[in-house]
Amino acid sequence: MLSFVPRKFTRRTYVFVFFIVTVLFSTLFLSFYPEKEYKIGIIVSSTKNNHATIELIKFFVKKRIDEFNKKGGINGRPVKEVYMDDFEDSSLTIRHVEKILRDEYLVGILGCWNSTRAKEIVDLIGTSGVPFIGDFSINTFFSNYGNIYSMDKGVSDELAIFDKFLNDRAIRNVAFIGRLGDLYTIKYYNYIKDSLASDRGIAYEKWLLKSEEIDESALENIISDVEKSRTDIIFLSLGARNGILIESLHKNNIRIPVYSILGTIGKLLSSVGYEFDFDWYDTAVEGIPNVESQRLEELIARYRSDISSIDSSRYLAGYGGRYADGVGMILDAAKSAASQEIRGIREHVIESLRSYISSRRFYKGWSRYWAFTENRTSSEDILLVWKPANYDGFILYPEQYARKAGGYVRKPVIYLNVDMIRITGVNNSEKSFSAEFYLNIKSEDPGIDKSYIEFTNAYRGKDSNEPLINIRAIDEDTGINDNSKGKLQSNYLYKVSGKFDFYPDLRLYPFDEQKFSISFQPRNAAHDFLIQPPKEELRDTDFSTDEWVVNTHYVGMDQDIIRSTKGYVSEEMITPFYKFNYTWVMERSKVDYFIKTVIPLLTILTITYLSVYIRKKNFEATVTIQVTALLASIALYFSVYKPTTDYATLSDEIFLFTYFSITLMMAMSIFKSIRYVEDFSRLMFVANLLQRYAFPAFVLSMVAYVFSVKYFSV
Known part of the structure; x- marks a missing residue:
């Protein structure tokens, strides 16, 4: 019997049918059994005013996850971000969280920048054992759950600094105007009420719903009652609506100082202006005014062309970097987990986050270094900012405090300016340049002079290893009353000339830009300080240069991470050490x-x-x-x-x-x-x-x- 041999056309038909069946079977198989992807949930809250913030969060998080996946992901599997937008609706936040907690490949959750909404989900997440890095201040309602942390500063730490402010100002009677039902506002209100002595108290209080309109009649009544209360200070906690009351206070010529609790001073000043004759205080959200994070500057420079189409500020870019860092903390820990089971991965992430408590370790993020306090909130310094009356900007309040040994110690603020005269002698091979400038040091603390400062990039002689810098005193004038709070106890003017290091990247030579910095830090860790430079418009960039053109200028801040041990050699301890720099970005003349x-x-x-x-x-x-x-x-x-x-x-x-x-x-x-x-x-x-x-x-x-x-x- 002859075997059946199909004709050429029939063979092609069989091959084609076999190919189609294989493709269909593979497609059906992948649809029912898709490749395992690990998930990380990110809670955001869209409004009509924060589109740029959401876009930057998504951009930087995607970059962070793409980079992580290129390096192999978790156990060779990719990670995918899942956004949960609650549009500031707590019920929607709950539904999103309930849904994602059912995902067996969920590694962690990030976000939720409102304490009131966060309270609704902490029990759900806390009992699940899923790592959660939130973005809210109130730490008391998640204290029982070891898997929950926050990227924001804790309200307990804020109130400790706030107490120093109340005592420094010797406040007796206050007016409080707040948002009804907001947990963060209520926390501050209760603290103020409990902190004031029996002969002091809240002379006037007013509570408004978030959706409640403030018409002219209601506004007049509030202003009239505040004026009658003869209060020492007004605490405002209405968010963006603080601006309405600020404008009305100015319009009615009321000069009572104001402290913002809910709502940031920077955003409000851009809308209400600067010309009002009373002091205004706030807790810093954007770090030291007029000082840029060095790591954030590098991050923005890396992706400048990608984010140029997004209408944003450095602060918003920093917010995107902040979420990328939160994702990085979770993913980097998950990658190093010994277990391949999701439960073991989650437990390893939580253990890794625990190691960042009390400065035992720091996480080196894209935008900054990260660590947590014992309350499992961000360990970054809590800074008070101040807008002096009739000053068109805001600066650090002269009284600042830093966390140390379980308490808080006073940290001097140096109001410092570098007025550059000339930059010459740029030597690319030696990686050095010569500079001559005036250095002005002011502080409300006595005896703050050049001895407090060490120039960290001073060029050192080959024989003596001493800094090649000459500092000559030009003027000394203490006790000058040029601010609204008190006298400057230190006011020194120096002329500095010397040789400094720089670190050129010459790949684009001779069409290159280089950074020329004057960097400095406290000479002694025991005499730590913060600096406050003047606003950018007051910093001179018109100075002499040899074959270079000044493009931009900024004042930057970074941290040195110092490793030491407690006791003899019992336990490692890590201490952050601030360093600052005046930097000029200059382009080579061609x-x-x-x-x-x-x-x-x-x-x-x-x-x-x-x-x-x-x-x-x-x-x-x-x-x-x-x-x-x-x-x-x-x-x-x-x-x-x-x-x-x-x-x-x-x-x-x-x-x-x-x-x-x-x-x-x-x-x-x-x-x-x-x-x-x-x-x-x-x-x-x-x-x-x-x-x-x-x-x-x-x-x-x-x-x-x-x-x-x-x-x-x-």
Whole structure:
């Protein structure tokens, strides 16, 4: 019996049907049994005013997770973010959390920036054992759950600093206007009520619902009652509506100081203006006014082109970085878990978060260093800010306190300014520059002078290892009453000249930008301090530079993490140590490079190009010109200045391109002289095409490359 052999058409049909069945089966299998993805839930609250905040959170979190997945994810499996937008509706927050807690691959949850809504979900998450890093202040209602932490400063720590403020101001009677039902506001209200002595108290209080309108009649009654109460200070906790009362106080010529509890001073000042003649206080949300986080600056610079389309400030970018850091804390811990079971992974994440308590360890995030207090809230310093009457900005309040040994110690504030005179002698190979500037130091603490400050990037002599800096006192004037609170006990003016280190990145030389910094920190950890620079408009950027142009300027802050041990060698202890810098971002002047390098190279390339139009019988002249052009470009490379680096600079790439281009022209000239090529018209056509059209196109492409690297690189 003959075996059945299908015809060619039938074989193709069978193969095609088999392929279709395989694809359908694979699709159905993946739909019923998808690849396991670990999840991380992120709670956000969209409003009509915070679109940029949400966009930046999503952008930075995605970047963080994409980077994590490229490195293998968790046990070789990817991680996916799941956003839970509650639109400021507590019932929606609860539904989102209940749903995601049923996901067997959920690694952790992040977010929820309102204490009132957070209270509704802490029991759900706390009993589940899922790691949760929240973004709310009230820590008391999650104290029984070891799996819950917060990226925000704890209200217990805030109130400890707030108590120092009440005592410093010797406040007796207060007015309190707050949002009804807001737990954060109620916490402050109860603390104020309990803290004031029997002969002091809340002289006037008013509670308003979040949705309650404040019409003209209600506003007049509030202002009238506040004025009659003869209060020492007004505490406002209405969020964005604080601005309505601030404007009304100014309009009615009431000069009672104001303290914002719910609602930040920075956002309100941008809407209500600065011209009112009473002091205004707040707890800092954005760190030290007019000081940028060094790590945040680097993060923004890395993704500047990606986030340029989002209408945002550094603060909002920092908020996105904050959520990326929260995701990073959870994922980095999950990756190092020994167990592959989700329960074991979650337990390892919680154990890792516990190690960040009390400065035993710090998490090095994209936007800042992270650690937690014993209350499992952020360990960052709680700073009081102050808008003096009629001052168009806000600054650090002169009384600041830092957490130390379970308590709080006073930390001086130095109102410091660097007025640059000149930056000269930039040496790329030595990585140094010379600077001359005036240094003004002011403080309400006595005896705060140059002895408190150490210049951390001072260049040191090779023999003595001493800083090559000269500091000369110009003026000393203490006891000047130039603020509304009290007298400045320290006021010194110095002229400083010296040599400083810098760390150039010369990959784009000579089209590069470099950062020139004057960096300093407390000379002694026992004499720690904070600095307050003047606002940016008052900082001079018009000074003398050699072959450099100032682009931008900022005052930055970073931390040194100092490792030590408690007792003899019993336990590791990590101490953060602030350091500050005045930084000028300057662009190298390119006139000298164009005259000495670019124009000669263009001339050499032009002559090389024109040589191909010499008649064929003068072949020797053509090649001689091209060889001379190559040798001239090599000689030019060794005659012009070039920094010493371990990598190729953009200038090196320009010269390498020139060598290659001229060599290509020489090769084509020699190729055309071969008898076989002369008799083959198509080969001659290709050679002429390369020399006459491809060569100039190649030169133009190099010019385009230089511009793209300069203006579009990150």
